[in-house]
Amino acid sequence: MMGRCKSEQGQLFYAFDLEAVVPDDHQVRQIAAVLDLSWVRAELAPHYSNTGRPSVDPELMIRMLILGYVFAIRSERALCREVQLNLAYRWFCGLGIEDRIPDHSAFTRARNERFRDHDVFRHVxxxxxxxxxxxxxxxxxxxxxxxxxxxxxxxxxxxxxxxxxxxxxxxxxxxxxxxxxxxxxxxxxxxxxxxxxxxxxxxxxxxxxxxxxxxxxxxxxxxxxxxxxxxxxxxxxxxxxxxxxxxxxxxxxxxxxxxxxxxxxxxxxxxxxxxxxxxxxxxxxxxxxxxxxxxxVIDKSKRDDGTFSRDDFIYDEARDQCICPSGKILPRSSGARGPRGDDAISYFSRVADCRDCPLKSKCCPNSPSRKITRHVHEAARDVARAIxxxxxxxxxxxxxxxxxxxxxxxxxxxxxxxxxxxxxxxxxxxxxxxAIAQNLRRFAKLALHPPNTAAPCVA
Missing domain, CATH: 3.30.420 (Nucleotidyltransferase; domain 5)
Structure with missing residues (x-):
């Protein structure tokens, strides 16, 4: 006898268990196991009136929004349709098979009012x-x-x-x-x-x-x-x-x-x-x-014309002066900052020292003396260079x-x-x-397959 997929007479009673329908290995179960929103209602209570018509459950809206970003459903209209149809999504949001889905406009109002005033997603x-x-x-x-x-x-x-x-x-x-x-x-x-x-x-x-x-x-x-x-x-x-x-x-x-x-x-x-x-x-x-x-380090002091770069000069921190490759001293300029008015400190060589220097052609061939600049925070830059x-x-x-x-x-x-x-x-x-969605996905994955916590870390 040929069977039929649907009886002509409607069924009077249904026995439907939403918990049993959602597979044990579905990602919503993994995320639900690591997501705790039990604190939401208490923290958002001051932003709701004690009278009037009951609002949409804020925890439901938060769960739906998180669900949308976890599964790349960023349109709130599309999100409402997906939760309406997908049983796993209903289970994650705590909705029964006959529960109504909030209208998409409720998300806009909540996002621009209560959620924004409380910065609830920063807390999540x-x-x-x-x-x-x-x-x-x-x-x-x-x-x-x-x-x-x-x-x-x-x-x-x-x-x-x-x-x-x-x-x-x-x-x-x-x-x-x-x-x-x-x-x-x-x-x-x-x-x-x-x-x-x-x-x-x-x-x-x-x-x-x-x-x-x-x-x-x-x-x-x-x-x-x-x-x-x-x-x-x-x-x-x-x-x-x-x-x-x-x-x-x-x-x-x-x-x-x-x-x-x-x-x-x-x-x-x-x-x-x-x-x-x-x-x-x-x-x-x-x-x-x-x-x-x-x-x-962002450093533009390197020269490619064959002349000495700043790295070829030694900085004497105790005396706050520079020493050129030939051993001459470049004292600090009299101003607290360089002539440009920025955070660069200038050190100038003496013209008499450079005039007869045998290294002048490799140091300052087109000027009578050499200038070296150092940033006021050059010590921090030196730390980064050493690392x-x-x-x-x-x-x-x-x-x-x-x-x-x-x-x-x-x-x-x-x-x-x-x-x-x-x-x-x-x-x-x-x-x-x-960022919440990415952390939850990572957390759920690592909770399901615990990593080797003995992995070495860089000192």
């Missing part, structure tokens, strides 16, 4: 990091820092030349992204990051930076900054900034200080690329924080790839190649959620 991120620390997944000895450009939701065709853009805007009549930009004009990571007028400004998102840093077609972008623990690649902090080097370096300092304040962890050494090798940043790491910089000659430096250069792999995972797997939200607040929201 910190709780996940604390769980990773308790599980022994954070070494705390060495960190890596880097930034990656993420395209902004801005169009070149609708941009305005930077010299024609005016900050004289009524905040009350501006869009939310413009209001957010105006509110951050005094922030070193945004408005005060640089005095250089950008080539183009996007009126819809003025905080987005017009950049050609990727050596391809220029575009509007934000910088996603990560501070990563080297041991297992756990993201210790995340920060959004403008897509320029000054902002990225400032963001790295903010993350280091915030990690020390929040978790009580300060690394012994930090690895980064040349963009972080400026003297001011090395001074912050060496003299202020006591962190060994495994960072290439670059050690065997540990070669290993940390390889370890730096862990943060680059996280950015590759962010763009290829989580599909965060372009922002959906605008303004500094929108960039922070998306970057923080993406």
């Amino acid at each position: 991120f910190e709780h996940v990091v604390v769980s990773c620390i308790k599980a022994g997944l954070v070494g705390g000895d060495g960190f890596a820092v880097d930034a990656s450009l993420i395209a902004a939701d801005a169009n070149k065709c609708r941009s305005t030349p930077g010299d024609k853009w005016s900050h004289d805007i009524d905040p009350m009549r501006a869009r939310r992204a413009v209001q957010d930009y105006l509110a951050n004009l005094d922030d070193p990571a945004w408005g005060r990051a640089t005095d250089v007028v950008p080539k183009f400004v996007a009126p819809s998102d003025p905080a987005a930076q017009w950049t050609g840093a990727l050596r391809s077609a220029a575009f509007f972008a934000y910088a996603d900054n990560y501070l990563v623990d080297i041991k297992f690649g756990i993201i210790m902090d995340v920060e959004a900034s403008r897509a320029i080097r000054q902002s990225e370096v400032g963001a790295s300092q903010t993350m280091i200080e915030r990690t020390e304040k929040t978790f009580g962890i300060k690394p012994d050494w930090l690895v980064a690329d040349t963009a972080y090798g400026a003297a001011q940043n090395l001074h912050f790491l060496v003299d202020v924080k006591g962190i060994a910089p495994h960072i290439p 670059a000659k050690t065997p540990a430096y070669d290993q940390t250069r390889r370890d730096r790839k862990k943060v680059e792999m996280l950015f590759a995972h962010l763009k290829r797997i989580l599909r965060l190649g372009r922002l959906r939200l605008r303004g500094p607040a929108g960039a922070r929201f998306e970057f923080t959620l993406a």
